Amino acid sequence: MTSSLPAQRLSAVAKLRLAMTAVVAVAIGLFTHDVWRIVEAVDERSYQREAGRLTSAIVLLGETTAAEHLVIANLQQLYHAVSGAPDLRWIEDHFWPATVLDAREMGFLLGRDGRVMAAKGNGRAGMSDVAEDMLAAVQPLLLRLQADLDRDLKTQAQGDLHRGHYSHYLVRLGQAPALVTAIAIAPALARTEMELPVPVLVHVTPFDAATTQSLARLASLPALEVAADGAVPEPGTARLALNDRDGRPVGAMSWIPDRPGARVLEAFLPVLVISVLLLLLVSASAYGGLRRLLRRLLGLEATARHAAMTDALTGLPNRRSFEAAFAEARGTPGEMFGVVLLDLDHFKTINDTLGHAAGDAAIATTADRLSALGSDCRLAARLGGDEFALITGPMADKRALAAFCTRLAAELARPMTWSDRRIDLSASIGGALCPADGETLAEALASADKALYWAKEGGRGRAETYDAVTDARRLESRIARIAGDRRTPERRAAG
Incomplete structure (x- = not known):
């Protein structure tokens, strides 16, 4: 689910109105000052x-x-x-x-x-x-x-x-x-x-x-x-x-002095009133034109900003939006939340056998399902290819994060229909709890990526949450297994 950053300044139209009012007031003030x-x-x-x-x-x-x-x-x-x-x-x-x-x-x-x-x-x-x-x-x-x-x-x-x-x-x-x-x-x-x-x-x-x-x-x-x-x-x-x-x-x-200035003011008063009315008329016309121009510029700016912060294929926030949302979530003292990474399983096979159009449809379908997660998901973003990242809502502990990742895996493991063909979808998911598993974005993504790796190692279509002890034990076991596979047949027989 996407979220917009709060506005920190007046709208440009309101600023323009204020500026035009100030210009008119200054012009009237200067003219009145000269007459005075x-x-x-x-x-x-x-x-x-x-x-x-x-x-x-x-x-x-x-x-x-x-x-x-x-x-x-x-x-x-x-x-x-x-x-x-x-x-x-x-x-x-x-x-x-x-x-x-x-x-x-x-x-x-x-x-x-x-x-x-x-x-x-x-x-x-x-x-x-x-x-x-x-x-x-x-x-x-x-x-x-x-x-x-x-x-x-x-x-x-x-x-x-x-x-x-x-x-x-x-x-x-x-x-x-x-x-x-x-x-x-x-x-x-x-x-x-x-x-x-x-x-x-x-x-x-x-x-x-x-x-x-x-x-x-x-x-x-x-x-x-x-x-x-x-x-x-x-x-x-x-x-x-x-x-x-x-x-x-x-x-x-x-x-008691004579005050000829009052008579001069009476003579200038009609000119002053007419000048003020003309100035207001010209200002109103200029304001209308500038407001229309500004609205067009604001529309272009909003389009450019949306393009810079949004993935073109799925409409989800991109990596830049994900980084901003992570910084915002970390700004809440004492709150724990999850950073989740997921990859579509067998995505290359879909692309190679059915074509890139089918691959794009699979990515778009996954994006729609992520957007419908509700309040448990603070933001879902596409980082690139078939890789997605999520920032969850507040999480009490790792068990709550593990339950969320399990539900997410089940939600994504539903088939889709494309060109009258059934395509089975699933995703491997890795989650990390912040700030326990990473205080910075790089640390959190690294922890979630390790959990994602073990989910793929376990057979895909699975969800794993990062645990430092479990990760170290699995890593030692894998290193030992790789070392054993590299021994010569004679040594394996002798052993």
């Missing part, structure tokens, strides 16, 4: 434009503040009021009242020596109106502003001096960022008449609600606000970090 990258790129460019508008709005706010001061201030008179012998009374009586500062803003006049000569804060003039901690925070910045302006004025064309010179800075004052506008108090003097360092007018505007609204109008950004320190950005908002001139963060602004 386009959407992200469009949104990123939109963010860069909005961030650029916000940066420009901050610069514009500083320039507007500077321009207001320059229009209000009499630069020539202010220059003389803060240079040489300072006229602080004129500054407090005339300049500060003409300079409009609300309660949130501050103004400073910086002399050539870098000291704060006058200040205005909380809507009133006077140094006392500006908090000391604010002065301490602004003082280092004021000195840097003066140095920057002096450096720029050295290279500025004389014709531009009457317009004034200003710079803007982002700083952190207290818990919030602020915009600082610095204006050089430099009237229209010849370059040789200008003394450096020049006095500086400084205007400080905190980034409060009013400033934020002004920036929102200038930059056309909805819901613009100063981001709280350490706050996690809200989903769907954009953020721009505010840094001072040394790159240190002073705060951040957040707003």
Whole structure:
């Protein structure tokens, strides 16, 4: 009885389906990824434009503040009021009242020596109106502003001096960022008449609600606000970090950005859906063709495998299948089973007298009888010619194996009919119990072959099981008999 080896892998058709599904999924994923990258790129460019508008709005706010001061201030008179012998009374009586500062803003006049000569804060003039901690925070910045302006004025064309010179800075004052506008108090003097360092007018505007609204109008950004320190950005908002001139963060602004990528996605969505449907259609068609091709290949492979493992005349497993079945049987620990060899008796006579067709019929009939043995036979194989081999089911001991071999001899000793002629069949059988009589296939076959030899010696049509003691005794007896036959007639007579 033949047995098939268990499948150890997925069927090829299932693997093909899995591969095609993976290809389609990867293709759809790549296409979707490309579309999403386009959407992200469009949104990123939109963010860069909005961030650029916000940066420009901050610069514009500083320039507007500077321009207001320059229009209000009499630069020539202010220059003389803060240079040489300072006229602080004129500054407090005339300049500060003409300079409009609300309660949130501050103004400073910086002399050539870098000291704060006058200040205005909380809507009133006077140094006392500006908090000391604010002065301490602004003082280092004021000195840097003066140095920057002096450096720029050295290279500025004389014709531009009457317009004034200003710079803007982002700083952190207290818990919030602020915009600082610095204006050089430099009237229209010849370059040789200008003394450096020049006095500086400084205007400080905190980034409060009013400033934020002004920036929102200038930059056309909805819901613009100063981001709280350490706050996690809200989903769907954009953020721009505010840094001072040394790159240190002073705060951040957040707003609701435009999302043109969503509109691009809406435009791409029909194309995406159509592309996916076409891809699925092409994949289904390709899968059907590949599946048919694969089934044909699998059929050819199965045919080739069957031919490689099967005897062409009888359909029984061949020697290769027998070797695999033996290895499988030996893989069960503690199990004993039989290896049986058999030869048809007088097979050469059948071939010589009745022809090879009759011999083939005898072999085929024997194969059919072996295939019908049932569960006692794990596998029956044709090794070649009239030689067959069997692997039995589990055997308790040698007596059980001997009984099986005896029944097998009786089953095979039945005549057959060929071309209306009766042909008597019989077989000589030798069995070995594994692993007692052989742990390897070669050892088991050698033991079974010895038992087969003694079955033929006993008159054919018989069954023998291998026993090492009996085999040794028979071998000694045969050697002695052969030695006796070789003595000369004189010696035999003398003996």
